[in-house]
Every structure is written in C-alpha cells, then in structure tokens.
Amino acid sequence: MREKLYRFMSGRNGMDELARMQSWVVLILLLLGLFTRLGIFSILALALMIYMYFRVFSRNTAKRYEENQKYVNFRYNCTVQWNKKKKRMQQMKTYRFFKCPTCKQEVRVPKGHGKIEISCPKCREKFIRKS
Numbered sequence: 001m002r003e004k005l006y007r008f009m010s011g012r013n014g015m016d017e018l019a020r021m022q023s024w025v026v027l028i029l030l031l032l033g034l035f036t037r038l039g040i041f042s043i044l045a046l047a048l049m050i051y052m053y054f055r056v057f058s059r060n061t062a063k064r065y066e067e068n069q070k071y072v073n074f075r076y077n078c079t080v081q082w083n084k085k086k087k088r089m090q091q092m093k094t095y096r097f098f099k100c101p102t103c104k105q106e107v108r109v110p111k112g113h114g115k116i117e118i119s120c121p122k123c124r125e126k127f128i129r130k131s
C-alpha cells in the first residue's frame with residue numbers, strides 16, 4: 001500500500017508550502033461555513049481544495065515550484081514589511097520622522113527638543129523642524 005502510494009506520488013508535486021497554507025485556509029473556510037451556515041464558505045473551501053489537490057498531484061513540477069516560490073517570497077516580504085512597521089511603531093514613541101525636502105531621504109530625530117535644525121545625512125541639506 002505504502003509502495004503503491006509512493007509510486008503514485010513519484011514525479012508529482014506533493015505537499016509544498018503553498019499547499020500547506022491552502023489546506024489551512026480550506027479548514028478555516030469549512031469552520032466558517034459550519035458556524036455561519038453560509039453555503040458560500042463551503043463552496044470556496046471545495047474550490048480551493050480541488051485546486052490544492054490539483055497542485056499536489058500535478059506532474060508539472062517546474063510550474064508548481066514557481067508558484068510555490070512566489071508564495072514563499074510573498075510571505076517573506078509580508079514578514080519584512082510587518083517587522084518594519086513594528087519597529088517604526090516602537091520608535092514613534094521616542095523619535096520623529098521627517099523627509100528631506102530635497103532628496104526625500106527619511107531622517108529620524110529624537111522627540112522633544114523643540115525647533116531644531118536637521119541636516120540630511122544623504123545630501124547635507126539643512127532644514128528646520130519641530131521635534
């Protein structure tokens with residue numbers, strides 16, 4: 001039985017990161033359908049499940065790899081963006097951020113020093129802002 005399955009799956013894409021994420025979404029959609037009793041969730045879950053299995057059993061592994069890679073990159077970018085935002089939120093308490101009027105470079109200055117002259121680290125332009 002195990003060998004049969006192995007032979008069946010050889011040359012096919014199998015579960016990748018994208019498929020794993022899709023199976024979670026299917027589960028969430030099914031639960032939503034269960035709780036809300038809205039048919040649309042079950043239909044979406046079914047459609048996504050069909051697509052997921054299509055990818056898992058697909059023999060066009062190059063194409064599937066590309067799709068998976070896109071998803072992994074997207075997820076990575078989201079994490080980077082999220083961490084950037086989180087860091088910014090933490091710094092908002094103690095710093096103010098200004099854009100250089102000449103080169104649009106972002107400049108970070110400590111809060112609560114009143115009116116100060118800021119010199120851009122990139123183009124050396126000086127401008128006055130309230131910190």
Ligand SMILES: [Zn+2]
Pocket residue numbers: 100101102103104105120121122123124125
């Ligand atoms: Zn500048």
